[in-house]
Amino acid sequence: MSKQKSATISILTQQCSSSCFGFMLVLNGDICWIKTSRSVFMKDLEGQGLCTKRCNKLLSYQEVCKMTALTVKEMEYFEETIARLAAAEFFEIKPCPKCRTHVERTDLSNLCVHCTICTADQKKIYYFCWQCQREWKVSGPRSDRCENDGCINKDLQLLQTCKTISLPAVEGVTDCPSVRACPKCGLSVEHSSQYCKNITCPRCHIEFCFVCLKLKLECNKTSSPYKICPSGVAPRQTSIPVWQRK
Secondary structure (H helix, E strand, C coil): CCCCCCCCCCCCCCCCCCCCCCCEECCEEEEEEEEECCCHCCCCCCCCEEEEECCCCEEEEHHHHHHHHHHHHHHHHHHHHHHHHHHHHCCCEEEECCCEEEEEEECCCCEEEEEEHHHHHCCCCCCECCCCCEEEEEECCCCCCCCCCCCHHHHHHHHHCCCCCCCCCCCCCCCCEHHHHHHHCCCCCEECCCCCCCCECCCCCCCEECCCEEHHHHHHCCCCCCCCCCCCCCCCCCCCCCCCCC
């Protein structure tokens, strides 16, 4: 995969040597491995690396394999998950609902996706809806829905129906939607109701104002992180931004 990130795992140990018998490997905040000298516990991989002895030294994946004495099966599981996370970071990928082959959606503004495997097997062009995961039922591209009953954008529905919250630490903000779509990548993000009005998107990592939906740097030009924006609370979003990945 040409755009896949190289894998670097952060391992926190005292001396980064074999004397460190217990540590955790974590991907994106969730513990996925807890390995001691005698046992290994696995959970779904989601993160980077931590160790109980905490020396904050960064090691390459190859060094991690040597240091932890991972088995072939463990390395395969780890590498497959790293590839899956990298694919999710750089590509829009879902399994075809008919053949279950993973298909990439290259046009993020079009819900109509072509499966080449089903097309070859059936001897006719097969399209499916990215949103409802059923065979495409309308001619031409669409960004909102296909003609299948019940084809709705659940993220957009959440933005329009989520509860409202107040931000006690932010002066003047008492009726703000609790969920917003990131103005850059469109990921649904929820505010904890604590601290300031700015929030960091966990996917594209930009900082934006949860109240006015402007980027943090732009919002900070006219207001404090702890005061309501001059433009007030932005209304509920009626569309989700399409991430223009580079």
